[in-house]
Amino acid sequence: MTRHVVAIDNGSQSTKVLVVDEHGAVKASARVGLRPYETPAPGHVVHPGDDVWDSIAAATRVALERFDGDHASIVGVGLCTIRFCRALLRADGSLAEPLLSWMDDRVGRPFDGAPGVERLSTSSGYVAHRLTGEFRDAAANFQGVWPIDQRTWRWSDDPAAYETTGMPRGMLPELVEPGGLLGTVTTDAAQATGLPVGLPVYATANDKAVEALGAGLAHDDELLLSLGTYISSMTIAPGPDSGTAYWTNFGSRPGQYLAESEGIRRGMWTVSWFRSLLTESPPTGPAADTSPVVASQDDLYALEAELSRAAASLPMGSDGVTVVLDWLATADEPTRRGAIVGFSGSQGRAHIHRAILEGIAFTMADHAEAMAAELGRSFSSLLVTGGGAHSDLMLQLAADAFGLPVRRSRVDDAAGIGAAVCAAVGAGLHPSWDAAVARMVGVLPAAEPGGEAPAAARLRAVHRGVRERVRALSAWTAEQGR
Numbered sequence: 001m002t003r004h005v006v007a008i009d010n011g012s013q014s015t016k017v018l019v020v021d022e023h024g025a026v027k028a029s030a031r032v033g034l035r036p037y038e039t040p041a042p043g044h045v046v047h048p049g050d051d052v053w054d055s056i057a058a059a060t061r062v063a064l065e066r067f068d069g070d071h072a073s074i075v076g077v078g079l080c081t082i083r084f085c086r087a088l089l090r091a092d093g094s095l096a097e098p099l100l101s102w103m104d105d106r107v108g109r110p111f112d113g114a115p116g117v118e119r120l121s122t123s124s125g126y127v128a129h130r131l132t133g134e135f136r137d138a139a140a141n142f143q144g145v146w147p148i149d150q151r152t153w154r155w156s157d158d159p160a161a162y163e164t165t166g167m168p169r170g171m172l173p174e175l176v177e178p179g180g181l182l183g184t185v186t187t188d189a190a191q192a193t194g195l196p197v198g199l200p201v202y203a204t205a206n207d208k209a210v211e212a213l214g215a216g217l218a219h220d221d222e223l224l225l226s227l228g229t230y231i232s233s234m235t236i237a238p239g240p241d242s243g244t245a246y247w248t249n250f251g252s253r254p255g256q257y258l259a260e261s262e263g264i265r266r267g268m269w270t271v272s273w274f275r276s277l278l279t280e281s282p283p284t285g286p287a288a289d290t291s292p293v294v295a296s297q298d299d300l301y302a303l304e305a306e307l308s309r310a311a312a313s314l315p316m317g318s319d320g321v322t323v324v325l326d327w328l329a330t331a332d333e334p335t336r337r338g339a340i341v342g343f344s345g346s347q348g349r350a351h352i353h354r355a356i357l358e359g360i361a362f363t364m365a366d367h368a369e370a371m372a373a374e375l376g377r378s379f380s381s382l383l384v385t386g387g388g389a390h391s392d393l394m395l396q397l398a399a400d401a402f403g404l405p406v407r408r409s410r411v412d413d414a415a416g417i418g419a420a421v422c423a424a425v426g427a428g429l430h431p432s433w434d435a436a437v438a439r440m441v442g443v444l445p446a447a448e449p450g451g452e453a454p455a456a457a458r459l460r461a462v463h464r465g466v467r468e469r470v471r472a473l474s475a476w477t478a479e480q481g482r
Helices: 051-066 123-132 159-165 187-193 207-215 268-277 297-312 349-375 392-402 414-426 433-440 453-481
Strands: 004-010 014-021 026-033 074-081 087-089 119-121 136-138 174-176 181-184 200-206 222-227 231-236 246-250 257-261 322-324 339-341 381-385 406-409 443-447
Touching: 004 051, 004 123, 004 207, 004 414, 014 051, 014 414, 026 051, 051 123, 051 187, 074 123, 074 207, 074 414, 087 123, 119 123, 123 136, 123 181, 123 187, 123 200, 136 181, 136 200, 200 207, 200 246, 200 414, 207 222, 207 231, 207 246, 207 257, 207 381, 207 414, 222 349, 222 392, 231 349, 246 349, 257 349, 268 297, 268 349, 297 349, 297 392, 322 349, 322 453, 339 453, 349 392, 349 453, 381 392, 392 406, 392 443, 392 453, 414 433
Parallel strands: 004 074, 074 200, 136 174, 222 381, 381 406
Antiparallel strands: 004 014, 014 026, 087 119, 181 200, 222 231, 231 257, 246 257, 322 339, 406 443
């Protein structure tokens, strides 16, 4: 009997669940969207209610309902969730406050206490507790301010680390490496998700590292471009130390590290935002109801396809429109702002759509080039994953801007496949990580640098200058405001 695993991929905007066989074929899937973030106070960005768990439970139920194979062939669950989140928990493991998003200022600061909070974990630790009742978490999902030793993947032996982070050791979970056992599904979790009672749940890593695993990133001459809400580029790192043009992230294999360049904090979100603006209609109901009417998801996808077709016929440079994608400032540069520059009235919505995609490609090519220079290496190919990998135009712009051949995952959800690999290794379906990747991961050629690659190289420098001018203008404007 062919064996299967359930892969949970919880992202910033939705949760995807796959049922994957031991050969990497997806036999069933489901996606459930998350509700919009709430901002209850300045700098606070949280997932409303119990939204992450609710979406995971719902998507898992639907995926299992769609799986027409023998449910007894399912041997494990791979759990992957959003990185940089912080879960503030009561003693019983329930949420004392809504889950802190990676965009919440508090995740970048030491924990200073909160009423009723007796345990701390990441989003994966919270969900693992909901699934298994155990207080364990994926070691490779502890990014940001935590007292973890990057070299050992264990809690620090230095008492100062706990004082600096404000996190006593007794508040923190047991750490589990990728492919390690988090626990088994409880009766309550089985009722919520449809998973069998007693099914093993295996640790993965942070979502970007799991995505890299599922995309097949394996060699230091390969670069991964992850086109999600947060856009980043990654490559295999020589060790745990970070540089000035990159920081080092845990990988999704025990002992592996990834070098990650500077990214774009609201990358593909900008595409969704612009698309949504074009589909909102003025309110037509009673005067008290001032909410705009928003198109269906199918209409939104149809509009994006229409925009991409029109944008593909435009020349590189979008007839002078440039988009700077600094919509969400970082804590160390709070004055940074985004901008749309060069609009003259002669351009249309396709120009702006293309300019957004060009801005992503040019910005990330610069960041990746800086990382490569510091690592002392060059790249021979570009793997592209995430929602943006569905766009042929985006893939061609990436090939032209990076000057590299582009490949994309055989399965759209690379993080889901990465989670499936971790579960397959944990369950012993394959004898090693290399064997699991060889059997379950596939990549396909997508785009080669084309005739506009020389123009892209010239425009990268122009775009870099616009970004620097906007950055300086934002800082000056903030200074005048004081």
